[in-house]
Amino acid sequence: MKSKYIYLLAFVALFYTSCKKDLGNYDYSPPSEPVIEGIRNANIPALIGDSLIIKPKVSLAGADPLKDLSFEWRILLLEELRELSFTGYPFKMLFNLGTGERAAKLIVTDKRNGLIYKYEFKITGTTQFSTGTVILSNEGGKGKLSFVKSDNTVLANIYETLQPGLVLPDNPVQLYYSKPLPYQLLSKEEYWIMCNDASSGSVIVNPSTLFFKDNFRSQFFLPPSTVTPGYLETLMGTISNGVINGKLYVGIQSTAPFAPDYGKYANAQPGDYNLSPMFTKGGSFYLGFDTKTKAFVVFDGGGSYLGTNYGTGTATTLPFNPKDIGMSNLLYFKASESGTTYAFFRDETGTWEYSFNNKLNEGTKEIVPEQKRKFAGSSLVLADSKWVRNTLNVFYFSSADKIYRYNPINEEVRALDANFGGKKVSMIKISADDNTLTVGVEGALYSLDVTVGKNGNIVESKTINGIPGSPVDVLIRTN
Numbered sequence: 456m457k458s459k460y461i462y463l464l465a466f467v468a469l470f471y472t473s474c475k476k477d478l479g480n481y482d483y484s485p486p487s488e489p490v491i492e493g494i495r496n497a498n499i500p501a502l503i504g505d506s507l508i509i510k511p512k513v514s515l516a517g518a519d520p521l522k523d524l525s526f527e528w529r530i531l532l533l534e535e536l537r538e539l540s541f542t543g544y545p546f547k548m549l550f551n552l553g554t555g556e557r558a559a560k561l562i563v564t565d566k567r568n569g570l571i572y573k574y575e576f577k578i579t580g581t582t583q584f585s586t587g588t589v590i591l592s593n594e595g596g597k598g599k600l601s602f603v604k605s606d607n608t609v610l611a612n613i614y615e616t617l618q619p620g621l622v623l624p625d626n627p628v629q630l631y632y633s634k635p636l637p638y639q640l641l642s643k644e645e646y647w648i649m650c651n652d653a654s655s656g657s658v659i660v661n662p663s664t665l666f667f668k669d670n671f672r673s674q675f676f677l678p679p680s681t682v683t684p685g686y687l688e689t690l691m692g693t694i695s696n697g698v699i700n701g702k703l704y705v706g707i708q709s710t711a712p713f714a715p716d717y718g719k720y721a722n723a724q725p726g727d728y729n730l731s732p733m734f735t736k737g738g739s740f741y742l743g744f745d746t747k748t749k750a751f752v753v754f755d756g757g758g759s760y761l762g763t764n765y766g767t768g769t770a771t772t773l774p775f776n777p778k779d780i781g782m783s784n785l786l787y788f789k790a791s792e793s794g795t796t797y798a799f800f801r802d803e804t805g806t807w808e809y810s811f812n813n814k815l816n817e818g819t820k821e822i823v824p825e826q827k828r829k830f831a832g833s834s835l836v837l838a839d840s841k842w843v844r845n846t847l848n849v850f851y852f853s854s855a856d857k858i859y860r861y862n863p864i865n866e867e868v869r870a871l872d873a874n875f876g877g878k879k880v881s882m883i884k885i886s887a888d889d890n891t892l893t894v895g896v897e898g899a900l901y902s903l904d905v906t907v908g909k910n911g912n913i914v915e916s917k918t919i920n921g922i923p924g925s926p927v928d929v930l931i932r933t934n
Contacts, residue, residue, distance in 0.1 A: 486568050487516035489524055494561055498577045500934075501550040503663065507578070510545035511561075518567065527562040530578060533713050534640045554580040554663040555641035579934060582663045588931050589662075590900060591630040591648060593881070594924025598623030598650055601922055602665065609921040613665055621667055624652035628684055630928035632662070636692035639712045643693045646930075647671060649684040656682050662932075675720045685732030693718040696736060696758070701729040703741060705758040726760030728752055735790035740815035742790045744780075744798070751777045751798075751822055753815060761820065768823035775809060775827040782807070787842035787852070795825060797848060797863055805833040808863065832861055832868040841880055845889040851905075853880035858894065858903070858911060871911025873903050881925035895926025 494511040501507040509528070513520045526544040530552065541548065546561075561574040588603040600614035600623060615622055631647040645668060646660040657671035672678040685698030694706040695718065702723030710717045727747075734743035741754035745762075753761045763778040780800065788798040790813055798809045808830040814821040830836065835854040844850045850861040851871075856879055858871045875896045882895035885905075892903040892911065902917035 486565065486570070487518060488570075489520060489563055489565065489572060490514045491561070491563065491572070491574055494576050495574045496576060498556070498579055501552075501578050501580050503550055503552075503554065503580055503582050505550060506547065507550040508545055508547050513544065515565075523566050525564045525566060527564075529560045529562065531558040533557075533638070534642055536713070550578075550580065552578075552580055553641055554582060554585060555635060555644055556637060557641070558637070580663075581934065584663060584665055584932075585934060586932055588900075588919065588929060589630065589646070590895075590919075590922055590926050591627050591928045592895070592922050592924040592926045593627055596625050597924070598625060598627035598648060599923045600648065600660070600665065603919050607919065609919060611921050612923050614660070614667075617665060618667060623648055624650035624655035624657060626651040627927050629686060630930055631687045631695070632689075632930050633693050633695065633718075634689070636712075639692045639717065640715070643718065647674075647687070649687065651683060653681060657684060676716070677722075685730065686734070688736065690736065696741075698730045698732050698734055698743070699723070701746075703730060703734070703743070703754060703758055703760075724754060724758045724760055726762065728760065728762065731785045731788070733785060733788045735788075737790070737792050737815060739817050740820075742813060742815065744785050744788060746783045746785070748778075749780045749783050751780070751811075753820055753822075756817075765815070765820040765822055768821060770823075773824045775824050777811060777822045777824055780809070786836065786840065787844075787850075789844055791848070795848065797844075797850070799830060799836075799842070801836065801838075806830040806836040807833075810863070831866040832859055835859060835868070841883045843883050843885045843892070845885055847889070851883060851885070851892060853883060855879055856896070858883065858892070860905075860911070869910070871903065871905075873901065873911050873913050875899075875901070879925075882927055882929070884929060893929055895922075895929070897925045898922055900926050900929060 492512040499509060515523060528541040528546045530539045532539060556577050556579045559576050559578050563572040584602055586605055590601045592599045599612050602610045602613045627648060627650045629649040631649060633643060633645040635641055635643050644662055646662050648660060649657045658667060659669045659671055661668045672682060679700060683700050687695050687697030690696045694708055696705045704720045704723055706718040707721055728745040729747040731744040731746055734741060739756040741758060743752055745752045750763050752763060753765050755761060767773060767777060782800040782802050784801045786799040786801050790796040795810055796813050800807045809827050810825040812823040812825060837854055841853045852859055856875050856877050858873060858880060860869045860871060878896035880894055880896055884893045890906045892905055894901045894903055898920060899922060900919040902914040903911040904914055905911050
């Protein structure tokens with residue numbers, strides 16, 4: 456028994472000594488990790504009908520990346536609720552997945568140890584019409600659609616050129632772009648050519664091909680007998696809102712974002728009113744003008760009609776009554792989210808300027824009148840003058856072949872420097888940064904510099920000629 460203990464102690468001593476000698480006398484080399492450059496969070500353009508090759512730089516220290524790594528590429532098809540899977544390196548395919556942005560993922564597996572690495576990126580399908588300028592114009596009452604490439608090549612009347620025998624409806628009024636968000640159906644990317652044409656209505660055009668897609672009546676679950684467009688704005692991706700037939704319409708959001716009916720119009724928002732085309736959607740309100748009662752009317756954030764159910768402040772004497780303006784000819788109005796809003800009306804005596812403070816939120820509904828006065832540029836305003844305002848409440852309006860700048864703070868009316876050769880202004884749009892006016896006249900589209908210190912001079916390098924008729928609306932596409 457005693458000898459057993461002696462042997463056991465000897466064994467422990469030998470084991471301890473071996474471990475002691477071995478401690479720190481070996482090197483641990485973790486497996487090298489693959490390095491994939493130029494793919495993570497990238498947005499890769501893909502021209503439809505062309506080869507798409509994705510070949511990021513791959514390295515693997517101490518090994519052969521093409522031999523020791525496997526590559527799987529996945530592309531999400533949201534509209535079909537499935538993924539496409541491809542294997543191999545580099546990625547190659549004839550791209551035919553349509554336009555728009557798609558989520559994609561590269562999955563790299565290290566065959567030596569089974570470790571998996573994932574790299575997310577995006578693929579954006581494009582066509583020759585994905586980047587450039589789309590122009591809707593009116594030529595003798597007929598709608599025309601043209602496209603201007605990035606190099607300023609003008610494809611005039613491209614809609615009819617591509618589709619002999621097809622014409623746009625008459626009396627075009629707006630070019631609306633329905634652009635899906637990443638979680639919405641890419642197939643719902645559309646141009647809506649809104650026209651005041653009682654017989655043909657308005658049409659939906661495929662932005663990838665500029666081919667006819669459908670009649671605008673398909674945007675309704677139960678289309679009304681006539682569709683008279685007022686003005687439409689984007690609420691959220693393919694969800695739009697706006698005035699049609701004098702009523703407020705809001706696209707439905709109750710279905711799944713990838714459902715075909717998502718964003719369609721159900722019934723108009725109920726109420727006894729007839730809206731002017733001009734309206735404002737705020738964070739928790741809609742504000743419009745009812746030509747029937749000659750009053751500013753309010754809807755809640757979801758579009759429920761509240762009418763004139765709002766306060767007008769605490770003053771005992773008001774400069775005007777927003778619930779009864781007394782005039783129905785609203786020339787221009789675009790409310791601010793809060794603070795002072797200006798509206799311009801016209802009657803037989805001239806043009807009038809109304810200003811008020813709108814306090815429209817979840818808890819308060821007030822339109823507080825501030826001032827009513829004769830517009831300083833009243834003599835210049837015509838029945839078809841075009842208007843825009845910038846974010847600082849500085850206004851631009853046209854009068855025949857001239858454009859004027861108006862500052863309501865000091866009532867200064869100043870003619871811009873731009874000379875259009877006597878051609879009447881048919882359209883004005885202002886850039887999001889307030890620095891550029893895009894102006895249409897017969898046959899041409901101009902860019903005016905209205906940055907601080909500039910007075911609306913024409914930027915010659917951006918002038919586009921060769922437009923059929925007079926521009927009505929324009930859309931600048933960057934992707």
